[in-house]
Amino acid sequence: MSTNFCETATRVLDIEAKAITGLKTYINQDFNDACQLFFNTRGRVIVSGMGKSGHIGNKIAATLASTGTPAFFVHPGEASHGDLGMITQSDVVLALSNSGETEEILKLLPVLKRLGIAIIAMTGNPDSTLAKLADIHLCARVEQEACPLGLAPTASTTAALALGDAIAVALLEARGFSADDFALSHPGGSLGRRLLLRISDVMHDGSQIPLVDEQATISAALLEISRKGLGMTGVLNAQGQLAGIFTDGDLRRILDQRIDIHQTLIVSVMTRNCVTIRAEMLAAEALKIMEQKKINALMVVNAEKVPVGALNMHDLLRAGVL
Template sequence: MSTASQWHQWAKRVIDIETAAIQHLHRFIDDEFVAACETLLACKGKVVVMGMGKSGHIGNKIAATLASTGTPAFFVHPGEASHGDLGMLAPQDVVIAISNSGEAHEILTLMPVIKRMGLAVIAMTGNPNSSMAQLAQHHLCIKVEEEACPLGLAPTSSTTATLVMGDAIAVALLQARGFTADDFALSHPGGALGRKLLLRVADLMHRDDRLPQVRQDVTISAALLEISAKGLGMTAVTTADDKLSGIFTDGDLRRVLDAKVDIHSTAIGDVMTQDPVTISSHLLAAEALQMMESRKINGLITVDEQGRPEGALNMMDMLKAGVL
């Protein structure tokens, strides 16, 4: 029966070998890498990624990373390509063909057709002298010294190196394109990243009848009724001409009670927090969250160009929207 020490030893050996494989990739970031990236950057069509077996799984991920970072890409299974899926390729596309040996029969079978279509081919292999490397316009070497599998059979270090090389390409292209966080959000509208990057304060804020606000001459007790009714733990306080003059929160109430202020006779304007932090409704919700966290406050009021309250939001709104 295996001991805990053996489990630790086996696992750490894998990590050490794969870490070394990644570090060795630096030697392959050369002029050929630059040429391949420039070909991909100039591509007027899409990047078509191909790979068999484990290389196919890695290729699928590389295609997904490219697509989400500004380089239109998709994965085509070489076996299916031989039976009709090759029709997905267009004359302006660029092919990335992945095979550790560089001798994947299913990909080599497709090369004459790909060449006839005039497509540029970038091969990612562990053998610069392989058939695929020789047929490609550009070759990216992903050679590793050893697989983490003690039998030297299961692709481990080689697939890790391939994945990292793919990430290097995708991120280099992202930076060359000037791809921004807003661009990234447009391709991720349904996930948490999209919510963080796309949602604006205006999308979350409570407005109109749901906006808590009172005039500064009303009593504290009247303001508390407004706070309870709107459920945000605060209320905006306005002047007679509807401009924001302050804010009153649950925290302010605790301080008022500690000071034994008469809540039934004292005007809210006398105890409110003056010149409160405000935010534009056009800003990103993520910016509002950063503002609340940095200032250690739980809510914000938004004002229009005339200084009148137009909305309010709190940390619970951020949590419900998935921004927090």
């Protein structure tokens, strides 16, 4: 039997996209109350779910934890065999079950209720036992699963995942969670490098900074560019401040002008009001500036516009920022 895989994939994506869009109907006061409860809790958000809902719950807990809301996942089967001790009365429980009738989840409710722990249910059935017993119900109902048999959780898990992301981002914005905050929980790998490295960590400083006086000739500037190997040199005024910059690109532009590089002063051909950056800024910000301005190097200056460093795209590449 011949199968058109692309046609099937398109149908699946259409169904799941419709499932996510349909969630907008359920973003109401219940959603607002749930987020407020998560925001105000003095403890953690405990996420729990069985099977595929458990996998989604694990991801939701991880996203919450990495965006400023302390959270972790507790398996409902293990919870009834001792892991309930991980949950405190200061916590809030987010229970996931598409049917709202998952036995392992329902068995936890009497104990959680007795401890006075708030329960937020996320189900696809507002009339289910879990939805009715929870303090707040978040509806993640979908019209159909992408599975043609209607058996494998597909659209329903996608909807639950998207709703979890909506919660996490809503809380992130409410907390004023910043890139620096995010970096503290993501110090490893390339993400950590992008978020934690500052200009001062990657720039060339001291005698490595390419600099010439504005009364220097173009030829002297070219020698400085060659010595320092950054493809540019800063140009200083009489007060030691950055007056401009001269790059390899500037050199190519003046070659057709038949300028005498041995007699012409660099001040007459340099780029004034050049783009600069501060040492305390993130290296990722330097990358953004270079991409926006279509330049390959930056001078680093202090508050008095005195050069304290220099860097180029290769420095960012070596540091793993790219």
